[in-house]
Amino acid sequence: MENQDGLPVERVDEHTFEAVFKDHFKSLHTYANVILKDSDEAEEIVQTVFLKLWEKRGMIKINTSLKAYLYKSVYYDSLNHIKHQKVKMKHREQKQYETTQNGSVEAVDVMEGQDEELNSRFQQALRLLPEKCRTVFHLSRFEELKYQEIAQKMGISIKTVEAHMGKALKTLRLELAEFLPLILMLIIEH
Structure with a gap:
């Protein structure tokens, strides 16, 4: 050269x-x-x-x-x-x-099974949510729909979608608080 x-x-x-x-x-x-x-x-x-x-x-x-x-x-x-x-x-x-074909909801998919207990607790926390709240969370976080799209799909107002998401996030935050350092560590590794 x-x-x-x-x-x-x-x-x-x-x-x-x-x-x-x-x-x-x-x-x-x-x-x-x-x-x-x-x-x-x-x-x-x-x-x-x-x-x-x-x-x-x-x-x-x-x-x-x-x-x-x-x-x-x-x-x-x-x-x-x-x-x-x-x-x-x-x-x-x-x-x-x-994941959706298997019918399971795995938000901690990033970790690819590195912590079964965390995944189990996440699934358990999701089950604590009321059905509509869980559906809104699933549509937002797993299907990546916008609040407007969720509201149209479910026939509810955007404010209701926001309320359900707020409730879902609060519940998950409380239920998974002890796992926060692990979640952060695993996300940073990937």
């Missing part, structure tokens, strides 16, 4: 590489952000492209300009990131579908 001056990149020192990084980072970040619509992810993609460029500087052959190579790399890495996100989303949707 050669830089714009025709020197092999393996001979490029850190100072020159840093200058290239500073010259191109902002425009590459903007480009990736247009594709991903997420500034943090775009920054991550661009940094990774530069990291790979530095690590493989002695092995890469660039047939175009360095600028064109960087843009092409950011483009393909951004598309790969989008594909990966879609695969993760499909997996999540499949898991949710399987």
Whole structure:
């Protein structure tokens, strides 16, 4: 690989590489952000492209300009990131579908069975809720419906939906208070 001056990149020192990084980072970040619509992810993609460029500087052959190579790399890495996100989303949707097909409500699905007692207590706390309250909670948290959609589906007012959610959250908070540190720890791990 050669830089714009025709020197092999393996001979490029850190100072020159840093200058290239500073010259191109902002425009590459903007480009990736247009594709991903997420500034943090775009920054991550661009940094990774530069990291790979530095690590493989002695092995890469660039047939175009360095600028064109960087843009092409950011483009393909951004598309790969989008594909990966879609695969993760499909997996999540499949898991949710399987959960609803089994008829069980598992809000602590994130933990994937790491704590059976917590899951059991969560199910028990849900059973303490009145039926309409439990239904509103399920529609909101598991089917991810908005309050307006829940109100329409159940034939109740938005205020009633809000009241049911408030009651459900209060009950769950009281019933699961002792598990809060565990829940936070497991969520942070994932």
